Amino acid sequence: MEIKLRLLNEEGMHARPAGILVKAISSFQSKVELEFNGKSINAKSLLSILSLGLTFNSEFMARAEGSDAALALKSIESLIQNKFQV
Amino acid sequence: MKAIAVSPGYAHGKVFILQDEVNWNNISLQTNDVPGEVSKFNLAIQKSAAEIKELILQFKGSNQKDQADIFEAHALMIEDPEVLEQTIGLVQTQAMSAAWAYKKTSDGYAQMLAALDDEYLKERAADVRDIAGRVLKHLLGKAQENLKELPLGSILVARDITPSQISLLDAKQVGVSVMGIITEMGGKTSHTAIIARALEIPSVAGVQGILEQVENGTEILFDGVTGQIKIQPTLEDIKDFNFKKNQFEAQKKDLLSFRRLKSETHDKRTVRLAANIGGVSDVFSLISNDAEAVGLYRTEFVFLDRNRVPSQEEQFQIYREVFEKLGERHCIIRTLDIGGDKQLEGLSMDQELNPFLGLRGVRLCLREQNIFKDQLKAILRAAVGHSVGIMVPMISNIEEILETKKIIKECQSELRACGQKFSEGFKFGVMIEVPSAAMIVDFISRHVDFISIGTNDLTQYICAVDRLNDKVEKLYNPYNPGFLRTMNSILSAARKNNLHVGICGSLAHEEFLVPLFIGMGVDELSMTSQHILQTRKLVRSLNYQDCQKLVEEVLQLETSAEIKAKIQAGKSKEKA
Numbered sequence: 142m143e144i145k146l147r148l149l150n151e152e153g154m155h156a157r158p159a160g161i162l163v164k165a166i167s168s169f170q171s172k173v174e175l176e177f178n179g180k181s182i183n184a185k186s187l188l189s190i191l192s193l194g195l196t197f198n199s200e201f202m203a204r205a206e207g208s209d210a211a212l213a214l215k216s217i218e219s220l221i222q223n224k225f226q227v
Numbered sequence: 228m229k230a231i232a233v234s235p236g237y238a239h240g241k242v243f244i245l246q247d248e249v250n251w252n253n254i255s256l257q258t259n260d261v262p263g264e265v266s267k268f269n270l271a272i273q274k275s276a277a278e279i280k281e282l283i284l285q286f287k288g289s290n291q292k293d294q295a296d297i298f299e300a301h302a303l304m305i306e307d308p309e310v311l312e313q314t315i316g317l318v319q320t321q322a323m324s325a326a327w328a329y330k331k332t333s334d335g336y337a338q339m340l341a342a343l344d345d346e347y348l349k350e351r352a353a354d355v356r357d358i359a360g361r362v363l364k365h366l367l368g369k370a371q372e373n374l375k376e377l378p379l380g381s382i383l384v385a386r387d388i389t390p391s392q393i394s395l396l397d398a399k400q401v402g403v404s405v406m407g408i409i410t411e412m413g414g415k416t417s418h419t420a421i422i423a424r425a426l427e428i429p430s431v432a433g434v435q436g437i438l439e440q441v442e443n444g445t446e447i448l449f450d451g452v453t454g455q456i457k458i459q460p461t462l463e464d465i466k467d468f469n470f471k472k473n474q475f476e477a478q479k480k481d482l483l484s485f486r487r488l489k490s491e492t493h494d495k496r497t498v499r500l501a502a503n504i505g506g507v508s509d510v511f512s513l514i515s516n517d518a519e520a521v522g523l524y525r526t527e528f529v530f531l532d533r534n535r536v537p538s539q540e541e542q543f544q545i546y547r548e549v550f551e552k553l554g555e556r557h558c559i560i561r562t563l564d565i566g567g568d569k570q571l572e573g574l575s576m577d578q579e580l581n582p583f584l585g586l587r588g589v590r591l592c593l594r595e596q597n598i599f600k601d602q603l604k605a606i607l608r609a610a611v612g613h614s615v616g617i618m619v620p621m622i623s624n625i626e627e628i629l630e631t632k633k634i635i636k637e638c639q640s641e642l643r644a645c646g647q648k649f650s651e652g653f654k655f656g657v658m659i660e661v662p663s664a665a666m667i668v669d670f671i672s673r674h675v676d677f678i679s680i681g682t683n684d685l686t687q688y689i690c691a692v693d694r695l696n697d698k699v700e701k702l703y704n705p706y707n708p709g710f711l712r713t714m715n716s717i718l719s720a721a722r723k724n725n726l727h728v729g730i731c732g733s734l735a736h737e738e739f740l741v742p743l744f745i746g747m748g749v750d751e752l753s754m755t756s757q758h759i760l761q762t763r764k765l766v767r768s769l770n771y772q773d774c775q776k777l778v779e780e781v782l783q784l785e786t787s788a789e790i791k792a793k794i795q796a797g798k799s800k801e802k803a
Contacts, residue, residue: 151538155347156300163303186309187300188336191351194343197538224540 143204144214150224154195156187158225163187165216171207173217184217228434230409232454233420236429237472238382238407239448239465242441245385245392249363251330258324265315268325271365276305278361282394294394294422297354305358310336326366333359346533357389377404382447384437387412393422401428407449409434409456425511431456482760486517490763496771498745500763501559501753503731507545510552512756517763521558522679522753523618523731524549526602527565536571536598542605550613559616559656559679559729559753560606563598566591583684583693588621588658593630603638610650617653618679623661628674658731660684665717672724679753680717682732689713705734706787711743715782718747729753736762739794743781746774 150158166173166184173184177199182189184203195201205213258264279302286295304310310332317328333355341352374395377383385392387410396405408423413432423430429451440458441447448468449456452475457464491497501522502513506529513521529537529545537545550558565571566587579585592599606617619631632655642649659665660681671678686703687694689710694703704710721728729751734740736758744752745766752762777797784790 151540152544153345153347156303156351160300160303183309186307187303188307188340188355189309191348192336192339192343194345194348196345 142206142210142214143202144218146201146203146218146221148195148197148199148201149221151197153197153199154190154193156191158220159187159190161225162190162217162220165220166213169205169207169209169213169216171205171210171213173210173213174204175201176204177201228437228456228458230431230449230454230456231414231433232451233414233432234408234423234428234430234451235475236407236427236451237448237468237475238429238451239460239468239472240380240382240406240446241378242384242443242445242447243377243381244438244441244443245383245388249326249367251327254326254367255324256327257322258318259322261319261322264318264325268314268318268329268366271325271362272305272311274365275358275361276302279305286394300351301354301358304354305362326363329362329366330359333362353389360389374405375400379404380406382406382449383408384441384447385410386438388419393419393426396426396428398426401426407431407451409437409447409449411435411437482764485760485763485767488763488767490519490766492745492766492769492771492774494771496745498749498766499729499751500759500766501557501729501731501751502756502759503753504549504756507549507552509756510549513553516756516759518556518756518759520556520751520753521553521560522729522735522751524558524560526561526563530563530565530571536601539601539605542602543608546606546609550609550615553613555614557614557616559618559654559677561618561620561658562589562602562606563592564588564620583687589619589627589631590621592619593627593634596634600634600638600641603635604642604647604649607635607638607642607649607653608647610653611648613650615650615653616656616677618656618658618677620658620681621661621684622657622659622671623663625667625670625674628657628671632674656727659717660688662688662713665689665713668717668720668726669724672721672726675726677727677729678717678721679729679731679751680714682714682730682734685713685732686710686734704787705737705740706790708782708785708787708790711790712782714744715747715778718744718749722748727751738765739791739798741765742769742774742794742797743778745769745771746776746778 148154163185174181175184175190175193177193177195180193182193184190203214203217279298283295283298283302286298313332314325314328317323317331318325337352337355340355341349343349374392375397377400381404383405388408405428407429410432411434413419420430420432429449431449431451431454434456445458446460447456447458448460448464450468450471460468489497490500499519501520502509502518503523503525504510504513504521505525529542546560564587566585586594606615622628639649654676656675656677656679657664657671658681659668659678664671665685668678682705686705690702690704690707692699692702694700718728727750730744730749731753735752736754741752741762754762777794781790781793784793
């Protein structure tokens with residue numbers, strides 16, 4: 142399953158938000174990928190996320206496969222919506 | 228040899244070369260023990276991760292949040308599943324040695340990051356390389372060079388020193404086993420330079436080719452104030468060096484004794500000695516030099532460093548961090564002061580014939596109100612719980628003050644509408660740097676809580692001279708009687724109207740002018756932190772009443788030569 146997202150935090154996908162995202166996603170069994178500009182990467186990898194170069198308002202896809210896929214996507218969505226304020 | 232002086236001080240000792248580069252010619256590309264390579268690699272990652280976690284704990288324990296944050300990111304990067312998987316994949320499918328496989332993988336990520344458009348993300352490539360160096364040391368059986376056991380009197384020489392390496396040094400080693408640091412790469416603003424200054428290790432950078440000219444044990448000395456380096460110094464060099472070193476240290480020691488003393492004259496007139504800062508990296512020096520407040524926080528670097536307009540949220544984070552680091556100290560933050568000669572992406576500015584008389588400072592902000600409002604909102608939000616003054620540059624009339632105040636009110640009600648917390652107890656002030664404002668300080672005092680005189684621009688506008696134009700540069704002269712009379716009229720008007728008045732230009736620490744400014748009744752002098760202690764020493768040697776008398780006498784003199792001579796005569800009489 143997949144969802145479309147837009148990055149809302151104005152600093153862009155820097156190390157701090159990316160770190161929060163990686164920590165959150167790593168707790169799920171599912172395989173989770175982000176896709177941006179035709180590039181698809183493992184969302185459990187901090188360096189891969191940084192290398193996408195997502196900036197404020199970038200639109201990207203999140204895709205998950207596995208038993209807890211729906212939950213994983215939900216948690217990504219809520220992190221994005223809360224601008225990574227956890 | 229000449230270098231960039233990075234951290235002041237004098238170092239004399241024996242070269243100790245920090246080998247951070249691996250000679251890849253000596254490392255075999257293939258392995259015939261694939262499972263052995265994989266487990267060696269896993270072990271190297273575990274050891275490196277443990278080291279990083281240890282560093283984080285140490286930094287958190289000593290409240291060094293910046294350093295802890297750097298290594299928190301390293302901790303996540305070092306255990307990155309993609310990097311591990313790709314490295315192990317190369318070992319398993321191509322029988323590549325773990326060292327080569329890891330190098331290829333991490334180089335790939337470093338290059339990917341370096342190719343991004345975002346300046347911040349580009350810099351993360353250096354972090355990837357730093358981590359790779361750490362892992363490779365374990366992988367190649369070379370433990371992290373033990374910097375804690377350096378020979379006595381070592382001067383570290385390296386191509387570059389990473390934050391990881393310099394963080395291994397202990398403050399107790401400084402001046403005992405670590406005399407100084409010389410690097411081929413780097414400059415004044417690297418992470419490493421910041422830490423070197425914090426540890427007070429004399430340091431020079433940008434010394435191309437030094438590694439070819441020295442070996443371990445070579446005697447060397449350098450001057451971290453001027454950047455002068457001498458390899459195998461002569462007796463004459465050493466004598467000269469020791470003389471300067473003793474002078475430097477005696478001066479430093481003498482000045483340090485002025486920390487925590489009051490900045491007051493013999494007859495108890497107090498002056499607040501404040502610092503000019505450009506960002507959070509200046510706060511350390513402000514604290515170690517015992518500045519009492521911030522008299523000028525220049526926010527333009529927040530914009531110029533990025534070469535674009537930062538968002539309200541970004542600015543909020545940046546300002547808040549500065550206010551937090553300052554603790555109880557009052558901070559005067561100046562709103563965006565660019566225009567004319569400084570361009571900014573996302574802000575189309577026309578070429579102007581006379582940029583210094585053009586769309587600068589508040590004039591630009593009042594035109595680009597979205598940018599102005601974002602900055603004001605960020606400041607108002609960040610100022611919650613802190614003692615903050617908002618100061619507006621380039622004011623030339625009352626209308627600009629009233630309009631700015633109206634905009635601040637709008638910002639507050641917009642913030643209130645979206646439920647954001649913001650400061651209501653801030654102070655509001657303006658810079659006095661345009662002659663038309665200097666003439667109406669009495670009117671201005673009805674609308675503001677404080678003023679600060681920007682002497683650089685004021686001199687330029689009063690004397691009508693572009694100080695970057697070498698044909699007329701000599702006319703740019705703070706001893707010009709017209710300029711000093713203007714200063715006196717600003718300060719007396721402020722005093723009459725009970726208005727707090729500061730001076731934040733580069734004249735604020737001028738040895739011969741400070742007595743005049745004090746005599747005119749200035750409340751605050753704001754300068755680069757490194758001048759604070761010598762200015763405090765100067766203030767404590769003065770007498771307010773004498774300074775007032777000096778002002779009266781000086782204001783009677785017709786030429787700047789007479790004025791200069793008068794002040795200097797007073798100084799030498801005092802010394803005799």
